Amino acid sequence: MPLTDKLHQNLLEKKILGSLYGQAIGDAMGMPSELWTKSKVTSYFGWIDDFLPGPEENIAANEFKAGEFTDDTSQCVALMDAIIEADGQIQPALVAKHLIAWAHRINAFEKNILGPTSKSALNSITQGIPFEKIEANGVTNGSAMRIAPVGCLLATNNKEDFAEGVRLSCLPTHKSDIAIAGASVIAWAISRAIEGISWQKIKDEIIPLANDIQRQNESTFSPLLGRRIRYALYVVESQHDKIAALTDLYELVGSGMDIIESVPTAIALVELAETNPMKCAELAANLGGDTDTIGAMATAICGAIHGIDAFENIHIQLINTANNIDFAPYAQALAAYRIAHTN
Numbered sequence: 509m510p511l512t513d514k515l516h517q518n519l520l521e522k523k524i525l526g527s528l529y530g531q532a533i534g535d536a537m538g539m540p541s542e543l544w545t546k547s548k549v550t551s552y553f554g555w556i557d558d559f560l561p562g563p564e565e566n567i568a569a570n571e572f573k574a575g576e577f578t579d580d581t582s583q584c585v586a587l588m589d590a591i592i593e594a595d596g597q598i599q600p601a602l603v604a605k606h607l608i609a610w611a612h613r614i615n616a617f618e619k620n621i622l623g624p625t626s627k628s629a630l631n632s633i634t635q636g637i638p639f640e641k642i643e644a645n646g647v648t649n650g651s652a653m654r655i656a657p658v659g660c661l662l663a664t665n666n667k668e669d670f671a672e673g674v675r676l677s678c679l680p681t682h683k684s685d686i687a688i689a690g691a692s693v694i695a696w697a698i699s700r701a702i703e704g705i706s707w708q709k710i711k712d713e714i715i716p717l718a719n720d721i722q723r724q725n726e727s728t729f730s731p732l733l734g735r736r737i738r739y740a741l742y743v744v745e746s747q748h749d750k751i752a753a754l755t756d757l758y759e760l761v762g763s764g765m766d767i768i769e770s771v772p773t774a775i776a777l778v779e780l781a782e783t784n785p786m787k788c789a790e791l792a793a794n795l796g797g798d799t800d801t802i803g804a805m806a807t808a809i810c811g812a813i814h815g816i817d818a819f820e821n822i823h824i825q826l827i828n829t830a831n832n833i834d835f836a837p838y839a840q841a842l843a844a845y846r847i848a849h850t851n
């Protein structure tokens with residue numbers, strides 16, 4: 509491999525690795541406060557600024573130890589495994605196969621770990637119903653929470669191919685217009701960050717992108733995602749106090765599991781954190797609501813912007829040890845596939 513090509517691949521790997529560890533770190537730091545109200549998060553924790561185990565009182569998190577990520581990143585890993593099995597392609601049947609294998613491996617159906625849309629769709633597939641025939645028209649964020657590998661895999665030079673790749677990754681569980689649009693926003697932001705595009709420009713691009721993709725796949729009566737993203741950005745840009753801005757996001761935009769709340773809030777947190785990955789994960793953890801998912805999406809974008817060097821080795825090692833994982837081989841594979849796709 510020529511030196512220039514090797515340098516290019518190394519840079520890609522660093523950016524991709526930053527996004528993957530950003531995903532895992534945002535998820536793991538947000539895990540202890542997952543699905544608690546903002547006031548309960550504040551009264552119980554005060555302020556979360558480190559990795560903590562899931563409290564016994566939190567039924568959504570009490571089986572997790574400090575540094576463990578949740579189903580958000582586990583599904584992200586399943587998606588990467590499907591991409592690697594397909595030699596760099598996105599094949600919905602393989603995505604479904606790997607999601608189901610993961611769910612069975614950890615007893616996700618019995619433990620009620622899966623979100624409502626994913627659980628219904630994957631249950632139907634395990635019962636022999638082809639995913640093509642499953643409605644899966646939910647508006648929750650399962651498609652966007654796992655999408656980071658697609659943003660790492662696909663370049664943005666062909667917008668139609670990019671949008672189709674995102675749609676294919678969503679099909680096994682989330683076919684709605686808002687689900688595909690939400691996943692597209694997160695994937696696009698990650699891919700553009702990997703390409704070295706400024707956050708300012710990315711912000712401007714994702715608003716019309718979200719609206720266009722939602723309109724192209726119209727299936728629900730959800731509000732336009734792009735307009736909600738614009739509003740979420742306005743909420744934080746007009747508030748100079750980060751803690752007050754966090755409260756405004758919670759009260760005005762929302763931090764629930766629906767895409768129309770969680771994706772705009774994730775984008776706003778990237779802005780509020782000034783793209784700093786660890787600050788972004790910290791803000792998400794203290795938000796209340798779907799803290800792990802919002803943290804995963806937002807910090808994956810920040811990680812793609814700054815690359816793996818933005819994270820301290822102690823945090824990388826904690827993620828590796830707590831989850832028995834190493835994202836480096838995944839980053840190498842995704843970088844190689846990305847280069848092959850663009851050649």
